Amino acid sequence: MVKLYLDPGHGGSDPGAQGNGLNEKDITLDIALRIRTILLNDYENVEVRMSRTSDTAKSLSARTNEANSWGADYYLSIHCNAFNGSAQGYEDYIHSSLSDSSLTANYQNIIHAEIIKENELVDRGKKKANFHVLRESAMPALLTENGFIDNGRDAALMKNAAWRQKVAQGHANGVAKTFKLQKKPDNSGTIYKVIAGSFKSRENAEERVSYLDTKGIEAFVDSRNISGEVWYRVQAGAFSTRENAEKRLVEVKNAGIDDAFIAAEKRDSNEAGGYSIAGRTFLSPEQMNQFAKSINPNTPELGHFYLTFGQDYGIRGDIAFAQALHETNFFRFTGVVKPEQNNFCGLGATGPDNPGASFQTPSEGVLAHFQHLFAYASTEQLPDKYPLIDPRFNLVTRGSAPTWTALNGKWAVPGTNYGEAILNIYERMVEFALVKLEGILQEIRT
Structure with a gap:
């Protein structure tokens, strides 16, 4: 197992270099988070611990002490010039x-050679210096300076997310080549989906999902545009082998769904990766709240918590919000967890005799949700900005689920479609937000 200590330079009250409306601390964090995602998603036998995963301050000695105590194999510090x-x-x-x-x-x-292949920058060469992180780290260490933030051309690149992804890819390629990391098995092949009905009415599709639930079969509604018409398919499983799909098909047909069938489809990039749990929140609190209220007008306004804690923990807050919608049935709390528990992600809930954890405030409930996601998505030390209130944090196999679909069978049992159900809600949220935006644009135009 290769242990990489990944250090985004500066942070918090220390912005680092500044220029062209940019702060070094923001660019370095974005690139580092992307490096982590690539390595954890694409390679086997690699652990990544970051000096920071949000806009927090940390001394240089705290960074090197942490890397040394952890026993890192390599120290990689990300900077801009x-x-x-x-x-x-x-x-x-x-x-x-x-x-x-x-x-x-x-x-x-x-x-160096791998980064230069990707970054579209002038190659200023390989250099040496007496920087603290290079001097005080007990393992081989490298500090990279990814462009000059006060130079117009370099700064224009830094503002481009696609460029930052390429820089991250170059770093990841270099680490992988250096330590001879092995790629994870290719998940871009065929996926076998068990379809338990296709309907013109979403209401009918939801009824089918509810019926399957009474038979102990997890399912969710997946909308598809076919020949210009929207159809609602009920998906009762997605499998990488046809043999496992056939077993599920038998279960569905034994439940009385005679028209069920297997759809063999090519995985797309989102399905293959299941969306990384770590990452930026794209939807605003208003967009999250409005979507939830379109289904349940009594929805509590929690979007701002999901944005704030998402930023603090480096986790996709909008998809976490979709997870809360899935767990609470759009905050209707029709399961064993009750509203007064402020437990929006079903922490510890296993049945009527065990409704799970309770939290004093909605804010604490959302915080515990993010801490539990952090436990699954990361092997790093929990950021110390907030106290640990997730009662099940230490029961999780750290880093065992870097993507939402990797939560299948872990967060929920059996949870065959758990991650897919969350992503389906998220995609509906995005669609809802786009429709709202288009309506606003139409009003402006008229």
Whole structure:
């Protein structure tokens, strides 16, 4: 197992270099989070711990002490540069005491070459310096300077999310090549979906889902546009092998659904990755709340908590909100968990005799939700901005579910379609937001 300590430079009250409306601390964090996602999603036998996953301050000594105590195999520090507006390009550093034939220099050679392939920046070369993180880290260490934030050309690239993804990919490629990481098995092949009915009416589809639930079969509604018409398919499982799909099909037909069938489809990129749990929240609190209220007008306004804690923990707050909608039946609390528990994600709820955890306020309930997601998605130390209130945090196998679909069978048991059901709600949220936006634009135009 390779242990990478990933250090986004600066943070909190220390913005780092500034220029062209950008702060170094924001660029470095974004790139580092992308590096982590690529490595954890695409490679086997790698652990990643980050010095920070949100806009928090951390001293240099705290960073190197943490990496040393953890026993990291490699220290990778992400930075941006600044000079006088005229300098531009990429460079990286190892400690000045090291020879060109050292192991650290060899690692630098490999990673430098991979980053330069991707980053579209002028190559300023491989360098040495007496930086703290290079001097005080007990393992090989590299500090990368990804462009000059006060240079117009470099800054224009930094503002582009696609460029930051390419930079992250270059770093990840370099780490993978350096430590000979093995790619995870390709999940881009065929997926076998068990379809338990297709309806013109969403209400009829929801009735079918409810019926299957009484038979102990998890299902959800998936809308499809076919020949210009919207159809609502009831999906009762998605499997990577046809054999497992056939077993589920038998269960569905034994439940009385004679028209059930298997649809063999090519996985798309979202299904293959299941969306990373870590990442940026795209929908606003208003968009989350409005979608929920369109289904249940009595929905509590929790969107701002899901945005705030999502930013603090580096987790997709809008998809976490969709998970809360799934768990609470759009805050109608029709299961064993009751509204007064402020338990929006079903923490610890296993049945009528055990309705799960309770929290004093809605804010604490949402915070516990994010801490539990963090436990599944990350192997890093929990950020210390808030106290640990998730009573089941230490029961989770850390880092065992970096994507939403990886929660299947973990957050919910048997949970065959748990992640897919959450993502289906999220995609409906996005569609709802886009329709609302289009309506506003129409009003503006008229």
